[in-house]
Amino acid sequence: MEWRGRRESSNIEDRRGSGGGLGNGGGGFRIPIRAGGGGGIGLIIILAVLWIGFGINPLSVIGMDGGGGSPQTQTAANRGPGVQGTADETDDFIAVVLADTEDVWSKRFQNIGQTYRDPTLVLFDRQVSSACGNASSASGPFYCPNDQKLYLDTSFFQQLSDQLGAPGDFAQAYVVAHEVGHHVQNLTGVLPRTTELRQQASETEANAISVRVELQADCYAGIWAHDTQNAGTLEDGDIEEALNAASRIGDDTLQRQSQGTVVPDSFTHGTSAQRVEWFRRGQSTGDMKQCDTFEGRL
Incomplete structure (x- = not known):
């Protein structure tokens, strides 16, 4: 992705080094950890996908150990996007991606007669406090509808590359765009409606409702990729x-790798095939109407 020298969003709040309580955070991506000792890969843990009540089953989510080790020494922020880089490069890259989402969604909301409100992206390390509660890095990146903020510990990018097998700057951009997709859902009323539905439903x-929410966020990430591609800033x-x-973080793939069976x-997020399909649908069509995951079979 061609990002150097481009507009950076100012809607970023850096809380790294500020600490905060541990507890339940907002809902987002999953990260694997190692069984035994203080941190590593393989053990399934519950990540409560919070305020909007995504109700994650213990078998469905993989998390990263919130303790053990300094994020400054572990995280891919030290390398930035790509093989070489710096922590500052990673910050700049994230700011450019966020600016891109602002441009894309502001224009799209304007086209339908609505106003897009930019979210704030909070950078944290190890733990953070949000309007949806306290969270650790084990939550992965997440969106809190209460304060309309995205939360990201950039150590997730190292997990994404080294442990989940999804390297590359655009893999990282997809993570940010997915969480922005949840913000779009919040502004359009999808998150409040699905919260009510989930409260009245069985586990x-x-x-199943959560899967549809997550796949729509994937499709909206694809919409962003479509518009960014048309702007000529993507690379081969x-x-x-x-x-x-998207394929590496499907529920079936993560469960099969961690426990050898699929339930x-x-x-709560969809299979690998579904996540690929819905991202591709948004990216190939550029049509928000094609992102309606709540009608018919997935």
Whole structure:
């Protein structure tokens, strides 16, 4: 992705080094950890996908150990996007991606007679306090509808590349765009409506609703990729990086790798094939109407 020298968003709040309580955070991506000792890969843990009540089943989510090790020494922020880089480069890259989402969604909302409100992206390390509660890095990136903020510990990018097998700057951009997709859902009323539905549903039904919410966010990430591609800022292989990331974080893939079996009723984000399909649908059509995951079969 061609990002150097381009507009950077000012809607970034850096809380790294400020600390904060541990507890339940907002809902977002999953990260694997190692069984045994203080941190590493393989153990399934519950990540409560918070305020909007995504109700994640213990079998469905993989998390990263919130303790052990300094984020400054562990995180991919030290390398920035790509093979070489710096922590400052990673920050600049994130700011450019966020600015791109602001431009894309502001224009799209304007086209339908609505006003897009830019979210704030909070950078944190290890733990953070949000309007949806306290969260650790184990939550992965997440969006809190209460304060309309995205939360990101950039150590997730190292997990995404080294442990989940999804390297590349556009894989990282997809993560940010997915969380912005949840912000779009909040502004359009999807998140409040699905919260009410989930509160009245069984656990299995609530999980199924969560899958549809997450797949729509993937589709909206694809919409952003479509418009960014049309703007001429993508490079060869960028879309493939995003598709690979979507495939690597499917519920079935993560469950199969971590526990050797798949439990469909516990899915909360969708299968690898579904996540690829819905991102590709947004990216190939550029049509928000094609992102309606709440009608018909997935």
